[in-house]
Amino acid sequence: MTPAARVQTAIEILDAIAAAAREGGAPADAIFAEAMRARRYAGSKDRRAIRGHVYDAIRLVRSAPVSGRAAMLALAEVQSELAPLFDGSAYGPAPIAPGEARAETGLAAPALLDLFDPLVGESEHDAMLARAPLDLRANRINAARDDLAALFPEGEAISGAPDGWRLPAETAAVQHPAYAEGRFEVQDAASQYASAALDAAPGQAIVDLCAGGGGKTLAIASLTGNAADILACDTNRARLQQLAPRAERAGVTRIATRLLNPGQEGAMLADWQGRADRVFVDAPCSGSGTWRRSPELRWRLTPARLDRHLADQAKLLDIGADLVAPDGKLLYAVCSIIAREGRAQVDDFLNRNPGWTADTGYLPVGLGRTAGAGFLLTPAHDRCDGFFLARLTSPC
Structure with missing residues (x-):
């Protein structure tokens, strides 16, 4: 041509x-x-x-x-x-x-910029559209970060992510035989931080309410040494079906999956009500924190689409809360830098659920900034995708 x-x-x-x-x-x-x-x-x-x-x-x-x-x-x-x-x-x-x-x-139309969390100033704008590196997560079940360093010496350790290894963008890491052997997954640092923030432990009962293809589900299994019972749920059959072969490759054996019908999630999870030690709600959102990877998402967001996301997030938070055992924890996460999807959403949840409290101090020192009852990760400040996290504890 x-x-x-x-x-x-x-x-x-x-x-x-x-x-x-x-x-x-x-x-x-x-x-x-x-x-x-x-x-x-x-x-x-x-x-x-x-x-x-x-x-x-x-x-x-x-x-x-x-x-x-x-x-x-x-x-x-x-x-x-x-x-x-x-x-x-x-x-x-x-x-x-x-x-x-x-x-x-x-970066975006003025009306969209106005929705950003107050922590996201102009100093963040260039980083939000810069090409993202390729982040790997060592699968603790059969590898460690030192193994990734030996496999990919051109990379560097990811600060605050003990299993994370960062490579230049466009590195063909998944073509390496070690990927087929289940020794690592491709996962941005922000998702690794979020998975660790759940504070999951061996022996616990855990629900990943919006598991999608299972990236964070597998990270949680890795962090617990394949010694926790995890239920991975989603309403998207095609995405959820990706998890089984990924789990097999990773050597993970204690994940069950459950396809949920939209609008019937609570009834279909009745057997889990009040018994989960940990619930992860990685809710659907605008994706405004992932513009480095999918810059056309700026072109897709409309007020109507945002309103739909906000309604879904509130619903999923309430469904997730019903599953948490007394004194258990719920981690709410969105790959968004929009205040209404982050700090405002969690404030609304706490207002309608007396007795629930917001945790502090669950991110590595120097990572994230306090945003209401949660924390905001941003590309310039934290060298990762934009993410809002809030870890909430249920009443005893």
């Missing part, structure tokens, strides 16, 4: 990504992969170049653009080598017209 054809292809892919963002369609990675399958003539250099154009534009443009062309024109203003490629050639984009509109750039 010519350089101009690569730009035109990026424009077409950006059109599809912007439309999916507005309509709640497939994520950007899936759209890109499908576009490349439809263009099998594109070589590896073509794919890398096109992907670079697409994601550079997504990171630059603050909200879903009116067109992929408007996004690429904005990118051409900061990457001057792109402008001459709008040359009107056979497979390239049309020449740039005088005064042609460019997409607006920046």
Whole structure:
């Protein structure tokens, strides 16, 4: 492909990504992969170049653009080598017209910035869109961080995460035989901190209420040495089905799964009411803390979608609370930097559940900042995804 054809292809892919963002369609990675399958003539250099154009534009443009062309024109203003490629050639984009509109750039639209937790100032903005490193978590059942250091000497230890090892972005770690052997998982440092904050111990009964594909479930199993009984739940069958093969690879044998019907979660967990020592509520959210990895999430968030997340979070907190044994603990976590999903959500829970208390001091020293009754992790301050955590203790 010519350089101009690569730009035109990026424009077409950006059109599809912007439309999916507005309509709640497939994520950007899936759209890109499908576009490349439809263009099998594109070589590896073509794919890398096109992907670079697409994601550079997504990171630059603050909200879903009116067109992929408007996004690429904005990118051409900061990457001057792109402008001459709008040359009107056979497979390239049309020449740039005088005064042609460019997409607006920046971290996010002002209305979205206003929702950020007060701790998230402008000093965080660049880090929130910087490319994230690849973080690994050693599986304690059959490995240790020192093993990862030997396997990947180009990495570094993750501060505050005793099993964590950090590698440069795009490292092909999962292609290493040690991954197939279950010696490590790919997991951002923030998720490792959250899993450890649950304070799980061998012999406990634990519920992961929103387990998804089981990343944090497996981390909890690792931290307890495969010696705790864990129930992993979710309403998404496809995601929950990913857990069994992952657990087998990791050598984890004490995880049970339960598919829940939306709206019937409480009834379907009646046998667990009041008996869980620990409950993890990793609730669905805006994902605003993960923009480093999925920058198009900025294009997807609308007031209506946020309201749905807030309602789901409140419901899941109440369901999780009903499962906790007296003096047990519930960890609420969202990969969000929006105050209404974090500190405000927990304040509301404590107000409607007298007797529950918020714990303190469960993060390693120097990590996170106090945000109401919980803690906020942010990319610039903590070198990890944005996460809000609150650990709550039930009345005796």
